[in-house]
Amino acid sequence: MYGLIAKMTAAPGQRDALTAILLDELTGRPGCLSYIVAHDPADDNAVWVTEVWIDEATHRTSVRDPAVKAVITRCIDKMATFSDAQVTRPLGGTGL
Amino acid sequence: MYGLIAKMTAAPGQRDALTAILLDELTGRPGCLSYIVAHDPADDNAVWVTEVWIDEATHRTSVRDPAVKAVITRCIDKMATFSDAQVTRPLGGTGL
Incomplete structure (x- = not known):
């Protein structure tokens, strides 16, 4: 699995x-x-997003989708900063 | 909801x-x-744990359970360091 932790x-x-x-x-x-x-x-301005994907390729395919790209662009327009996301390798747990 | 991101x-x-x-x-x-x-x-030694609980009280009750405390102690025995966990306030998403 492929994970991201982003602020x-x-x-x-x-x-x-x-x-x-x-x-x-x-x-x-x-x-x-x-x-x-x-x-x-x-922090009144900070948002944390934690993600788990089947694999990195699936995530890459998703963020390259034009419709998703358009949404991400709208998100970026609302951001002041985007810290480098921490890449992780999820192994399991509750909620997957 | 109550969330934690811990390294x-x-x-x-x-x-x-x-x-x-x-x-x-x-x-x-x-x-x-x-x-x-x-x-x-x-980082070959680093583990990330991301958690979401119904609320903070539920999480506190869990970590005060003697059986859970014993497991956490065994985890601490295997750790070199435990970075301060980032507390979050989850609002929703996939996998809850």
């Missing part, structure tokens, strides 16, 4: 709008086993 | 043993919606 910092006042796009338009994609959107309780 | 660094040669305990004995606990154990592909 996004929304532009001021844009966290809810960013969160809505992530939840409404980037969850439930084919081959995505887990995609959890969370706020950072200590 | 554990196993003692040299102990990552697999630590991973086995986490997967075998700390998944599927009551009130735990997601508990994913992953290796860090760039």
